[in-house]
Amino acid sequence: MTEQKGDMTLVVTKEGDETLDQTMARARVMPENLAAATLVCTKLVDVPVTDLARELRQQTAAINSGDLTRAENMLLAQAHTLDALFANLTARAMNAKHMDNLEAFMRLAFKAQNQARATLQTLGELKAPKNVAFVKQANIGQNVQVNNGTTGQPTRTRKAKKAQNELLEVEHGERLDTRATGTAGSADPAMATVGEKHRAAKPRG
Template sequence: METNQQVEPRHKEPGDPTVAQKATSPEFLSATVLTACHKLDHAQITELVTELKEQTAAVHTDDMSRPESMLIAQAHALDGLFAKLANRAFSVKSLDVMERYMRLALKAQNQTRTTLQTLAELKAPKQIAFVRQANIGNQVQVNNGTVPTRAREIRNGPNELLEVTYGERLDTRATCAPGGVDTTMEAVGAKHRPSER
């Protein structure tokens, strides 16, 4: 008994999809879900697949009227669901049940907002900018080029405010030399003192 038998590939006619291709197509999968949701006869699945393929082809030719209609209809349905759940939340006596209804209502409200945002992006897509270099961060500076001559001259030295000489801490209690503005500054004399302390 020989185990190394070669399997001949099955030739199919062009335009004749296999069962696997049919069963995994997006249109077929959506049609099975729609059939189950609406309790339709399974004989109508071919008709559903045909309709879904037409709608898919329209999107491929940049006709977005069907997706736009679908999104606005879904937004209205979600808004109605929000109103129903919010009204039901206010009609119950139990605070725990009211909180559950309000959580569901606010989820429906958020989904309405997301659906409308998707519709807005579909109508007016965001502009995409292709840049040579993107730096993402907080307070990032990128110098793509030569360093200016002035920048080469600047040298980072120690903080001169805290030290008189390098490595020796400044004694803040000691007297220091007068500044350059008023070198003759001295204590207030008797002439300028107030009469009462």
């Protein structure tokens, strides 16, 4: 069974009880087939697209089994390519006759340099993956009780304030009735309690 696309012929194999449409759909979306078709279109390789797709599937199988040799080689080769591109653009910038051209070449050169750095960083992380620690956080907030005051039952602010006010009225004389009859103090027995008849008719304002 073959799939025709321009001057490229991709041979695909039917699996199980697939229909023709199902087989063609699976073949069209396979990453290796798409990559093979793209490589052939770039004219960088001159091999049948079917053989190229088969080679890419072998490399995919190696990655799935844990062999990262191809990926490491690719990243290193790309870093070298980007480094060469940086050197070329820098040389063109140095030979530029106008400031605008110099700035444009240097801007592209620095982009290539940054991409080379990022590629090498990715390669380093691929060779020595970072250890990621997963910390399980315990939720203990559901059983927390906050007591305002002593360790017993939570105090009630309004009742405590009311009781304190009543205590002040009785013991500390904060709200004593000035019309009530007082008693003479022991320190000065000559001071007698003012009687009802000697009390002013109206309390002073």
